[in-house]
Amino acid sequence: MTDSSIVSKIWNLASVLRDDGVGYGDYLEQITYLLFLKMADELNKPPYSKGLKFPKLKDVEGNEITNGEICDWETISGKRGAELESFYSQLLRTLSTEKGMLGQIYTKSQNKIQDPSKLLKVIDLIDKENWNLMGADIKGKIYEGLLEKNAMDSSGSSGAGQYFTPRALIKTIVACVQPKPQKTIADPACGTGGFFLAAYDWIVSNNELDREEKAFLKNDTFYGNEIVAGTRRMCLMNMYLHNIGEIDGNTPIKSADALISDDGTRVDYVLANPPFGKKSSMTITNEDGVAEKQDMSYNRQDFWETTSNKQLNFLQHIKTMLKITGEAAVVLPDNVLFEGGAGEEVRKQLLKTTELHTILRLPTGIFYAPGVKANVLFFSNKPASKEAWTKDIWFYDYRTNIHHTPKRRTMTMQHLEEFITLYNSENLYKRKETWSEKNDEGRWRKYAYADIIARDKTSLDIFWIKDKSLTDLDNLPDPDVLATEIIENIESGLNSFKQIMKDLESNN
Numbered sequence: 001m002t003d004s005s006i007v008s009k010i011w012n013l014a015s016v017l018r019d020d021g022v023g024y025g026d027y028l029e030q031i032t033y034l035l036f037l038k039m040a041d042e043l044n045k046p047p048y049s050k051g052l053k054f055p056k057l058k059d060v061e062g063n064e065i066t067n068g069e070i071c072d073w074e075t076i077s078g079k080r081g082a083e084l085e086s087f088y089s090q091l092l093r094t095l096s097t098e099k100g101m102l103g104q105i106y107t108k109s110q111n112k113i114q115d116p117s118k119l120l121k122v123i124d125l126i127d128k129e130n131w132n133l134m135g136a137d138i139k140g141k142i143y144e145g146l147l148e149k150n151a152m153d154s155s156g157s158s159g160a161g162q163y164f165t166p167r168a169l170i171k172t173i174v175a176c177v178q179p180k181p182q183k184t185i186a187d188p189a190c191g192t193g194g195f196f197l198a199a200y201d202w203i204v205s206n207n208e209l210d211r212e213e214k215a216f217l218k219n220d221t222f223y224g225n226e227i228v229a230g231t232r233r234m235c236l237m238n239m240y241l242h243n244i245g246e247i248d249g250n251t252p253i254k255s256a257d258a259l260i261s262d263d264g265t266r267v268d269y270v271l272a273n274p275p276f277g278k279k280s281s282m283t284i285t286n287e288d289g290v291a292e293k294q295d296m297s298y299n300r301q302d303f304w305e306t307t308s309n310k311q312l313n314f315l316q317h318i319k320t321m322l323k324i325t326g327e328a329a330v331v332l333p334d335n336v337l338f339e340g341g342a343g344e345e346v347r348k349q350l351l352k353t354t355e356l357h358t359i360l361r362l363p364t365g366i367f368y369a370p371g372v373k374a375n376v377l378f379f380s381n382k383p384a385s386k387e388a389w390t391k392d393i394w395f396y397d398y399r400t401n402i403h404h405t406p407k408r409r410t411m412t413m414q415h416l417e418e419f420i421t422l423y424n425s426e427n428l429y430k431r432k433e434t435w436s437e438k439n440d441e442g443r444w445r446k447y448a449y450a451d452i453i454a455r456d457k458t459s460l461d462i463f464w465i466k467d468k469s470l471t472d473l474d475n476l477p478d479p480d481v482l483a484t485e486i487i488e489n490i491e492s493g494l495n496s497f498k499q500i501m502k503d504l505e506s507n508n
Contacts, residue, residue, distance in 0.1 A: 007145035010125060017118060024150045026112040029230055030119075031146065032237045033092060034076075034126050036105050039240075040247055041073035042132040052247060057087075058094045071095055077123055085116045104236055104251045108229045131241075139241040140197060147192050147234060152407065165194050165273040165331065166366050166406075172416040173271060173329045173376060174198040176358075176423045178206070181213045183221070183268035186321055188258035188314065190224035193235035195271040197242050218244060223265055225258035259298050259313050266323045273331035274314035304349040307342035311335065315346060315377075319354065322381040328354075331362075334373045338461035347458045351390040351449065354379040357428055358394045359460060360419060363402040366411045373399075378423075390449050393460070394431060396422065397443045400465040418443070441465050 014027045022030075043050045057068035069075050071091040079087050088111050095106035113119040131139060144167070151164035179185055179199050187195050203209070203217060222244060226232040232253055239245055245252060256263075297308045303316045311332055318328050336343060337359075350356055358378040364371065382389040396419045404411045422444045424431050435442030445464060452458060 004145070006129065006142050007149070010142075011146065011149055013118075013122060013125065016121075017113060020113070020115055020118065022112050025230065028146055028150050029109070029233065030111075030113055030122060031126070032233055033106065033109055034123060035131065035143075036237060036240075036247075037073040037076065038126050039131045042130060043247060048132065050247075055094055055098060057090050058097065060093070062097055073127075077127055080120065081116050084119060085111065085114065088119060101236060101240070101245065101247060101249060101251045104253070104255075105233055107233065107255075109233075140238070143238050143241050144197070147238065164192060166411060167194060167198070168411050168413045168416070169331070169362070169366065169376075170194045170198045170271075171413050172420060173331075174202045175413075175420050176378065176425055177269060177271065177327060177329050178425050179203060179269050181207050181209060182216050184223065185221055185269045185271060186223040186265065186267040187270065187272045188225045188317060188321065189272060189274045190226050190235055190253060191231055191273070191275075193224070193238045193253075195273075196222045196224065196235075196239060196244065199269070199271060200242055200244060219246070219249070222252050223267060224253045225256060226253055227255060227257050229255070259310075259317055261300065262302055262317075262320050265321060266326070267321055268323055268326050270318045270321055270326070270328040270330070272314070272318060272328075274311060305342035305345050309335075309339070309342060312339075312342055312346050315350070319350065319381065324381055324383050326381040327379070328381070329376055329378045331374050331376050334375065334461060336377075337375060338457065338459045340457045344457045347460060348453075350379065351452065351458070352388040353384075354381050355389045355391070356393055357390070358396070358423060361395065361397045361399045361463075363399045363404055363411070365404040365406065365409070367406065388449055390452075392446050392448055393452060394444065394446050395462055397445075397463060397465055400463060401468050435464065 010031065014022075014024055017027055018024075040052050040054070042048070044052050054070055054072040055064070056070055057065045059065055069087070071094050076084070076088060076091060092106055092109040092111055095102060096109050097103065098106070111119075113122065134142075147164060148167070174195070179202060181203055185196065185199050187193075190196065200217065200221075203221075207213070209217065222239070224235070226235055232255060235253055236245075236251055239252075240247060297306050298313055299306055300316075302320050303313070305312065305316070307313065315330065315332065315336065318330055322328060337347075356377060356379040358376075360376040360378075362374045362376065364373055366372075367374070379390075398416065398419060403409065404415075422431065422434065431444075431446070433442060433445055435445035443465065447462065452460065
């Protein structure tokens with residue numbers, strides 16, 4: 001069976017389960033729980049014979065049940081009816097108390113499939129495949145396909161889209177950075193692990209790795225943080241299916257908030273798309289016993305500015321994480337490019353202490369979350385210096401007069417081939433502009449550091465190509481694109497009003 005047919009078959013069950021109130025994200029979590037058990041069962045059999053140990057059932061207080069059954073695939077696949085539903089719920093609770101990757105996969109796990117007959121259908125579907133005989137690329141594609149369907153189908157309701165960066169964009173970024181073997185890679189807000197998987201694939205595809213390099217890639221290359229338990233679970237499963245990490249080993253993905261403190265980790269590359277949303281906040285209970293949200297600023301001595309702006313905090317943290325020779329590529333919203341106050345100071349310091357050499361301006365309609373206007377900042381860390389390290393910033397405008405939608409007019413890697421070529425990874429100092437006074441629609445243009453510093457608020461929010469839709473009605477986007485953009489703008493506005501209402505309610 002092909003990977004696409006397996007994805008379709010597994011996902012078709014989601015439609016059936018929705019009638020029982022099981023959402024897409026909940027269904028994907030159940031798939032993760034069961035798939036992990038099935039693969040562990042396969043690894044305990046020849047030719048692997050890993051001898052993985054699974055615990056006996058425990059009661060609510062965490063005590064092993066006398067004559068309790070083993071929490072493994074062999075046991076659960078032999079259950080039927082109400083006994084199956086009961087055992088599955090107890091199994092999830094028991095496994096969530098284990099250490100290492102096992103405990104992380106099952107953290108806060110709950111059975112969301114209350115109908116035993118439908119639970120059995122999911123189990124039978126997974127049982128029919130020998131997952132460990134599949135190549136890592138096939139298993140990875142299957143799970144990535146499920147993650148993308150989840151983001152696409154539930155972006156409007158559960159917000160799953162915010163954890164899923166379009167894979168075409170991720171692969172483009174990795175193709176520009178070109179990570180090398182035996183180098184460390186981090187993502188402080190790693191979501192479902194897209195950057196890790198693309199970097200892994202790039203390193204494997206572009207290098208003849210020896211045994212030592214393969215071992216380093218599998219166990220010592222990747223470091224991440226993800227504070228949402230369900231998303232972290234999907235990330236761990238995604239990585240494991242791609243042959244990253246061991247089923248009985250420690251997890252490379254921490255549950256801690258990366259912004260709280262500097263844990264001392266220094267890496268060669270940071271590839272990241274920090275979560276959408278401008279402000280960091282925390283919920284507290286006030287003196288009247290009412291829950292309210294407060295803006296949260298991270299008071300860190302290694303930050304240039306103290307601010308509640310989540311994006312600026314992530315940018316400062318990423319700078320801290322880099323080795324002196326480290327490189328970063330970070331997806332950030334427009335406000336980071338032009339915001340005054342702390343934003344201006346952060347930009348000035350970034351230009352001074354790193355070489356910010358490239359900015360890719362992205363179009364709307366490529367993210368599953370609506371109304372997102374984002375950019376990719378590429379910069380290299382440098383040692384302390386009196387002079388600013390940034391000399392020229394190269395901008396690629398892939399926004400003006402570009403129209404995509406997440407489903408019907410999806411952005412592919414082919415759309416960004418020109419950018420990858422012009423980026424010129426082999427020699428960043430031998431680039432040629434496509435813009436000129438004779439060709440004012442060239443999308444690749446260089447701006448000198450002195451010109452940037454002279455701009456109001458050191459703004460990096462730069463455009464030069466004329467928006468044809470403002471002057472030429474014949475160049476308006478197709479009706480379906482216009483309709484999608486209108487819907488996105490309305491949804492984005494509604495989300496903003498909802499946030500304002502929440503803030504007002506918490507203040508009152």
